[in-house]
Amino acid sequence: QAALTQPPSVSGSPGQSVTVSCTGTSSDVGYFNRVSWYLQAPGTAPKLLIFEVNNRPSGVPDRFSGSKFDNTASLTISGLQAEDEGDYYCSSYTSSSTVIFGGGTKVSVL
Amino acid sequence: DVQLLQSGGGLVQSGGSLRLSCAASGFTFSSYAMSWLRQAPGKGPEWVSDIGASGYSKYYADSVRGRFTTSRDNAKNTLYLQMNSLSADDTAVYYCARDVSGIFNGLDVWGQGTTVTVS
Numbered sequence: 001q002a003a004l005t006q007p008p009s010v011s012g013s014p015g016q017s018v019t020v021s022c023t024g025t026s027s028d029v030g031y032f033n034r035v036s037w038y039l040q041a042p043g044t045a046p047k048l049l050i051f052e053v054n055n056r057p058s059g060v061p062d063r064f065s066g067s068k069f070d071n072t073a074s075l076t077i078s079g080l081q082a083e084d085e086g087d088y089y090c091s092s093y094t095s096s097s098t099v100i101f102g103g104g105t106k107v108s109v110l
Numbered sequence: 111d112v113q114l115l116q117s118g119g120g121l122v123q124s125g126g127s128l129r130l131s132c133a134a135s136g137f138t139f140s141s142y143a144m145s146w147l148r149q150a151p152g153k154g155p156e157w158v159s160d161i162g163a164s165g166y167s168k169y170y171a172d173s174v175r176g177r178f179t180t181s182r183d184n185a186k187n188t189l190y191l192q193m194n195s196l197s198a199d200d201t202a203v204y205y206c207a208r209d210v211s212g213i214f215n216g217l218d219v220w221g222q223g224t225t226v227t228v229s
Contacts, residue, residue, distance in 0.1 A: 003154075036216035038155070045205055045223055046155060051216025089154050093214040097169050099145075099157035 004029065004090055004102035011108040012080045020105045022073040022090035028100060030071035034093035037066055037075045040104075041086050049088075050075060082109050112136035112219050114206050119224030126196050126228070132189040132206030132221050140164075140184035143213035146191045148202035148226075158204070159191065160213055167213070173199075196228045 005023040012018040022029065022037075029035055033053045038046035048057050050066035053073065063078040073092070077084055090102040118130040132144070146158040159180040160169045168180050179192040189206050203225050207217035 034214050034216075038217075040155075045207075045220035046217075047220075048210065048216055048218045051210050051218070055216075057210060057216075057218050087154075091155075091157070091216075097214075098171055099160070099214060101155050101157065104154040 002100075004092060004100055006088075006090060006102035006105045008103075009106045009108065011110055012077075013110045014080055014082065016080050017076060017078045018080055018107065019077075020075045020088050020090075020107065022075070022092075022102050024071050024073075024092055024100070026071060027096075028071075028092040028094040029068065029073050031095060032093045033068070035066065035068060035073040036091045037064075037073075038089045038091070039084075039086050040089065046089060077107070080109055085109050112208075114208065114219055114221035116204070116206055116221040116224040119204065119226050121227045121229060122196055124197055124228055127192070127194045128196065128226060129193070130191040130204055130206075130224060130226075132191075134187045134189070134208075137208070137219075139182075139187040143209035144180075144182060144189045145207045145209060145217055146178075146180060146189075146204065147207060147217075148200075148204045149223075150202040153202075155205075156202070160209070161189070162213055193226070196226075198228050200226060201228050202226060 037050040040046040054066040206221040208219040210216040210218040
């Protein structure tokens with residue numbers, strides 16, 4: 001199954017809002033509300049930011065938010081901070097009872 | 111503290127086998143579905159397998175189905191991944207992770223990762 005499509009990179013200045021998109025199909029993102037977002041710093045395991053499209057685990061700042069429209073999910077970072085730099089990955093459950101990931105988006109703080 | 115401690119990685123020849131372990135602590139292991147994922151050098155994460163909380167339901171990526179087997183021992187709070195017929199394409203850092211709720215809804219606790227290198 002093809003990976004979800006993410007932009008390779010997104011950048012913004014401190015305090016700005018940035019949005020990372022994640023496009024799938026009607027067999028994954030478009031059908032299930034099981035989209036997750038992760039942030040991975042170099043050499044570390046991914047960290048869960050958003051699950052089930054728009055739910056934040058405890059401890060994740062509320063400036064991270066998720067949404068979905070049709071086959072595209074989005075992660076918005078409001079009030080960008082230097083510590084938000086890293087690689088962001090989306091994932092989705094699929095109709096084949098598998099999980100697929102996006103190719104990743106490098107977020108840079110200018 | 112909620113923790114997943116992995117062991118069992120290493121160097122193995124093509125066609126060989128390896129078993130990974132993931133010891134859970136700090137939470138009721140038997141109440142959570144668990145996942146295995148891997149990440150090849152310079153690539154994003156790839157989902158490998160999921161196992162339900164009881165151990166009866168198991169799911170695999172096409173790339174490993176028939177070669178890898180996920181199991182768990184809830185009495186020992188440990189998750190396993192038996193990997194057979196390994197090839198160079200299986201070289202990666204392997205992670206175990208806890209499903210945040212139910213199954214396939216997101217992974218909130220991750221192990222430290224263990225490196226598998228197939229030569």
